[in-house]
Amino acid sequence: MVVGILTLTIPSSWNHHRRHCLRPTPPLIKCESGGVPLTKQAHRFFSSLTSTAAVDDLATANRLIKKFVASSPKSIALNALSHLLSPRNSHPHLSAIAFPLYTKISEASWYNWNPKLVADLVPLLDIQGFKSMVSSLCEMGQPNEAENVVEDMIKNGVKPSLFELRFVLYGYGKMGFFEDMERMVRKMEIEGFGVDTISSNMILSSYGAYNALPKMVPWLQKMKALEIPFSIRTYNCVLNSCPMIMSFVRGSGGFPVSVSELVNVLDEVEALLVKELVESSSVLDEAMEWDDLELKLDLHGMHSGSAYLIMLQWIEEMKSRFRVEECVVPAQITVVCGTGKHSSVRGESPVKTLIKAMMVQMKSPMRIDRKNIGCFIAKGQVVRNWLIQSLD
Template identity: 45%
Template sequence: MSLVLGNGQHCPHHILSYQWRQPHPKPQPLSVRMESSTLTKQGQRFLTKLTTSSATADNLIRRFVQGSPKSVVLSTLFHLLSPSTSYPQLSSLALPLYSRIAQTPWFSWNPSTVADLAALLHELGHHQDSQALIFDAVSKLGSRNRDLALFYGKLMESHSKRSSQTGFDVAYCYLNKLLQTSSSAYVKRRVYEYMVSGLCAMDRPREAEDLVCDLKDKGGIQPSGFEFKSIMYGYGRLGLFQDLERVLDQMEKSGFVVDTVCYNMVLSTYGIHGEHVKMGSWLRNMRSSGVPFSVRTYNSVSNSCPTIMRMVKRLNDLPLSIEELNGELKGGEAVVVRELLGCCVILEEVMVWDSLEVKLDLHGCHLGSSYLIMLLWLEEMQRRLNDSSYGVPVEITVVCGSGKHSNVRGESPVKVLVQKMMVNMTSPLKVDRKNIGCFIAKGKAVKNWLGELKEARHH
């Protein structure tokens, strides 16, 4: 398959009318871009106005870009470019918004953004605009193969997120050509990684495994742990668990350690298919092998438990102790939750304890894992505050975040969950006036409260 772009084709003026400010573009790290795609309240008002106002979209976009901070404008664009945007009916406005942004003094060209936009336009059927963007990007990057590899890799990733087979195959062909023609070992390795992970993202792990074997035999490129994990996870997502375990076995025989990240990937795939008994077995393997649970372990497992997810979303009759929760769970869910809550090692990752302050930080925790960790933390706090070797800290803080990374910035589901738990338990932990993303209380007040709570439960 091949596709030639731009032969005798002129890019539309609205795509080319920007200032070239980065001779060597450095796209934002993925974590930064993910944070930026969170929709601000100001961005939400703008998008809502686009659906209700009688003014033309062009005028609304112009006023929004001219009158809003750079961070708000970019986060709104990234939200429209996201496959999970909450305004899919406005996706077609991403191009005019981008074109208007390109005319601002602060604009700097970013190949990752262009790749996302090109993939969106392809999905919407605006193929000429999509191809023009790609052609223009390739022209600017010229013979800088490292940057071309990154752009094509991002383009392929963007198409895979939208399940666009044709767009993905075209980007894959570009990468394959780079793999065959580049003399740089670095470029070959990066292209190889993009191709393997891309095939797996498109649910084609068998092709990815064939590519790894072919390049190992003919090209002398040895697979790294990244390729093994990508293929393993690809098989797992499809429910091909025999293949998953086979690849995992090959990975170990090749000298790679099966660490927490790898276990979490396995747990996640079993969770997708509701295989709770197997998840319980893998959790036991983790503990017996001395591999620590992480926040992601809790996220992967709790997200696969429909009973827990139903509880934390409704917040009605939420069990407020581990004992109460265990009474509500049955079957495989009970097994995996029992394994998660069977030890409190996770608190070493999320809690800091000293004489002045105990701080529990729930950043990175999903709703289900926040709930489970809160139950575990309350039990551990009760134990430690009654142990003279620990003492009573001056202050106790629970950090939930203020919703900066939520779908709509400023609305934190984790904060709502914790507040509901604290109110139902008549806790002294209240929202901190100085930081609305935290709950705070005096150590002595928390100790007394937990003591009374324990006494009440015994009666």
Template identity: 40%
Template sequence: METSTLTKQGQRFLTKLTTSSAATDNLIRRFVQGSPKSVVLTTLSHLLSPTTSYPQLSTLALPLYGRASQAPWFTWNSTTVAELAALLHKLGHRAQSEALISEAISKLQSRKRELVVFYGKLAEAYSKRKSETGFDVAYGYLDNLLRTSESVHVKRRAYEYMVSGLCSMDRPREAEGLVIGPAAGLGLKPSGFELKSIVYGYGRVGLFEDMRRVVEEMEKKGFVVDTVCYNMVISAYGVHGEHVEMVTWLRRMRDSGVPFSVRTYNSVTNCCPGVLRMVGGLSELALSMEELNEGLDGGEGMVVRELLGCSGILEEVMVWEASEVKLDLHGFHLGGAYLVVLVWLEEMWRRLNGLNCGIPAEVTVVCGLGNHSSVRGESKVRVLVQKMMVKMGSPLKVDRKNNGCFIAKGKAVQNWLCEMRKAPLSGPASL
């Protein structure tokens, strides 16, 4: 799982654990007793994450879980137990890990639909930690259910987890073999989910010929190659620095009428080092599409120009009404948010000064409060947008009622865009 969001309260608790001389057990007890359920669970989830920002405290996940399980609000959760078992296995505490798993199996033995979910979550947890031995054990549990269960639903879920798990473990050939071998013999036909998982698996390890082959097979069998599938292919090429292929698939995506998504922008910009340097440092941000295009060379420039040349993303993230125009940046990573703001400003100019779309009463850019940032309340996207607006002399200011938004009157935005068009394309007042 991705690093879970920490509340400020959870961050203070973890910081105290690293600096205080007080007994750890007492700190954990007071934290659980004095904190809301949501704070305790998000803090525990953060410690269980393979990418926690407090890896030195991972060993405290078990005592924190033990204390939380005694709270009156506690509800047993298969995902949490699976993540904890995988962590303990990784830390070398095999006996404790096996005890947790045995307890879960005993609890769910008569509820096969819940049991298969637990096995699946266990396989996912091991795969995220790249634990071959742990994953193979969880895979064996799933395989047994696949072959012995009388429930079609249980078989199907086991099959899904097995295929996706093998692909996450960088074993896509085994996943494809399962699809055309044992699973087919049991009467299970692959759905789009399994085939996309295999596309993703081949792409992760750079087996692009196999990746393209599976995409072609999907099309031949009548499966829709949708935004999710395209994103997987584009991301795979990006991770391996294949910018020219990214452009090819972005164009294919556009020409097929498949819409770009927030994840498309994230997948592309996360593989563009020039863009990441800009948004990471903030001091050298290009403040117009033209300036950005001039500053990026080679394959990266080609990919960014392909994104900037398509405003279709705005259909997903912008609402245009007489009372308000709203751009919603929820879900964007820094690079994606940066490019979308540039595309949006260009589209705003076009609509307000050439298409007679009318002037909205208000313009809003929603960045969020950082509730999904690594630490809740610290929105890097909001900091980026504020920097851009200040540098460009924008009338969009932080909303006094909601500091996760920027607002301005529609007329003020129109006037500002007109002035920007008169200014040089470089410098602090570029559009």
């Protein structure tokens, strides 16, 4: 995979006498790998596709493509397409959108048929055909046939991308063929694709689907050894598979209100999984914003088990910081859990219900915000006093 280093180049100032008759050239983001330089607008477009995971969501991708083409002048739209068609494209994970982007551009009133662009698209159609076959076979429960397609790609001189290898890996995992899944991990490494967070989450999800919890522990340890960061989905994959933790968060009774108390009541494997997760603070750090004005914990994207464990970690983090005399207490503390817009039953948030139950059991001073019912709020000093006095 060719990785480009992006640097911003601003065009030189315009001659005073031409300033009123010529439009400045859009700023370009140069790709030092040798790819087609990108305009800032095209770079923002690619970033929006990546940040919303639209590459894997055809409807979202088409909506963003339509909006980009409609709002961009000819030069910027063609710049984005040319970059995707470049052999040294610094966004290879977005190559799948080249054809739908071309299709939308060809519908624009300003477009004239360009034989070079069409010629550059043809090889991509072959690659997209392979990708479609691999993904379809895996969805049909035939990962072995999908792996054969990958081998055909290699024979035809097409280097498989991380996309195809991940699909085959997860295809084996969903079927419970763990030896083949682990073999694909080794194959990915041979092909030069290091295991990342996404691949790891696929593996953890596969183990969890077949209650293979003991296999999760060494994989989490491997992630830490390779410095692969945990994500919210890592938490979701692991904790959704832990029956005792799920019984706590779904039940109507009480539950442990500290990490140590939780570990003591879990069985050996679940306790090990929790210990592996909490030894890394990356997910908590990502979910938490702490400054003088506000301490905010955002639980969006977390399932109930993840929200529960992150809350326990968060409380311990607050206690640790508040014990230090020099710590500046934020004016307000907020927990964002949402209102259930994305829940299986719209308007009913399992996470909000869980957090409310935790607040009640711990006698927390935090209450639902009347201005935003998806949040719990309290004054920072009040929460500090509660933590120091009540939970020591």
